[in-house]
Amino acid sequence: MKLALKVMDPDRPPPGPFRHTFWRSPLRGPWLTSVLGAALLVAIPLIALSGFLSNAAYNPRLGGNSVGRTIGPLDFYLFTWPTHPSWLYAFTQGLHVTVGLAVFPILLAKLWSVFPRLFEWPPVRSPAHALERLSLAFLVGGALFEFATGILDIQYAYLFKFFFTDAHYYGAWAFTAAFVFHVAVKFPTMRSALASRRALALLMDGLADTRPERAGAAPSGLVAVAPAQPTMSRRALLGTVAGGSLFFAVQGLGDSLGGPLRALSVLGPRDRFAGGPNGFTVNRTAEAAQITREKVGPGWTLGLSGLGRTLSLSREQLLAMDQHTYDLPIACVEGWSTTQRWSGVRVRDLARRLGVDGELTATATSLETDGVFSAATLAHNEVSDDRTLLALRVNGVDLSLDHGYPARIIGPALPGVHCTKWVARISFGEARA
C-alpha cells in the first residue's frame, strides 16, 4: 500500500506524456475543447436518434426482420414506423450518414484536444473519478467503433468479420449511454469555458496573436505549460476541421439528395448512375443473387397465402389487375437514396384478391435463397397504405432483372432492403394488436 502510494505520488508523475511539460501545442485548452464539444453535443444526438429510428424502421419485432438478433430489453418501440411522408426513411438515414461523415473530423479534433488527459496523473483520484474514466473508455471506444464500422459499411468494406447491423446497434447503445453520462458531467465545464467574454475573440486571433489560453480557476490539464510556437491559429485549425466536415457533408448529401448534387459527391459511394429508365443504382445484382432469366421466365408465378388460403398468379394476371403509379424513394441504410416512378399492383389489392381482410402483415419472400434480406415482413400500416406496391414496372418500362424483375416490393418510407426483389411469394398474417 505504501509502495503504491509512493508510485502514485501526485507530485511525481513518471516521465514522458505524464508530465505537463510534455504537451506543447499552444492551441489546446478548455475553450478549444468546448467549441468542438459543443458541435458534437448538437451532432451526436442527431446521429444517435436517426440511427435508433433506422432500427425502428426495420420493425425488428416482426417476422424475421431482426435478422437473427434476439429482441432484448433495449428493444422498446414507442410507435409503428410511419408511412408518411414517403421520404421519411430517406431523410432519417441520409441524415444519419451525412451528419456521421461530417462529424468525424470534429470527433478527431476533439479527441486530439483532450489527448493529454489520457495521461492524467495520478490516474485515479477517487471512486467517482475511476467510474468516469471507465465510462470514457466506452465513450472513446464506442465512438471510434461506431464511426469505423459505419464508415466501412457504406464503402462495402467488411474488413471486420462480424455482422455489421448487430454490432453497430449494440455499440450505439454503449456509446450513447457513455455520451449522456459524459455530457451530464462535463456540461458545466463546457458552459463556463464558452461563457467568458473573450469566448469569440479567440477566433479573431491571427497566427501572430495566437497564445495559449489563460488557465482558468480550475486546472484543466489542457493548457500547455511549456508551449511551442504556434504554427497555425485556432481559427485555421477550426477552419480546417470545418472544411473537412463540409467536404464529407457534400459527399453524404450528394448520395442522399441526388439530382445535380450527386455529381458533387465525387467520393460518395453511390454517385454513378447509368442512363435509361432502369439506370438508377442497384443494391444487389441479379448475378450476385443467382437469379437467372430461366427462374423468372414465363413459368414464374407469384404465390399468395395466408389465413388458410392460397392463390397463384402469373405476371399476366398481375398486369390485368388495377395498376397504380407512385413516385417513391428507394432509400438505403448506407445513406444513398433515389426517387423513381414505380407502377404495379397494390399489396392491399393482393390480399383482397386472396380473400383475406383485416389488419394484416405481409411477408414477401424472394426467389434468391441465400441473401440476408431475402424475406421481409411489412407492418400493417405499410400493407394498408395505397402506395405500397408489388411493382412490375419502373419509369414506364418493365423492371430490369437487376431491379427485381418480374416483381418487387416498393413502399413509402420503407428501408431499401425491405423492398424485396424477385418476389416469389407473399404470405399475409394477422397483425397482433
Added chain:
Amino acid sequence: MRAAAQRFRGAYGAGPLHLVGALACFAVIGLAVFGWFEEPWESLKYILIWFLGAVLAHDMVLLPLYTALDRLATLRVPGRFPPVARTRPGPWVYVRVPLILSGLILLVFGAEILREGNATYFTASGQHQNVYLGRYLLIVACLFGLSLLAFLAARLRRGAERAPAEPQCTDPHKAWGTQTPEGSGGW
C-alpha cells in the same frame, strides 16, 4: 443530513447524483455488451478486437503520429541553415492544412480508394471501385494547388506591404514575444 452528504462526497469524490448517473450509464452499457455476447464466438471475438483495436489504433498510433509529424515540421536543422528558416511558422500552415485534409479524406474513404470493398461493392452495384483512387489523387492535387496559390497570394501581399518599410524582425523569439524556449519536454 448535510454532514452525511459531505461524508459521501469525501469518500466518493462527487455528489450522489454522479453515482446514480454512473450506475445508470453502466447498466445500459452492460445490456449492450450482453447483446454483443449473443453473437457467436467467432463474431464476438472480432467485435471485441475491433472495439479495443479502434481505441489503440487511435490513441497509440494516430495521435502519436500527428505529434511526431508536428515535431518534425517544427524541427530545427542545426548548423547550415539559420534556425529561423525552419521554425518560422508562416509557410508550414500551407503544407499542414492540405496534408490534414488529404489524410482525413484518405482515413474516411480509404477503403473504397484502395478498393478494399470491391468484391462486395460489385455484388451490390455491378460496378467497381476503381474510379476512386484517381479522384482522390485529383482532390489531393487540388488541395495542395489551392494552398500554393494562397501561399503565393499571401507572399505577394506581404511583399507589397513590406516594400516601402525596412525588413521586419525575423527572429522568432522576438516575433513571438513571450514564448518559452523550445526543447521543453520532448517526444
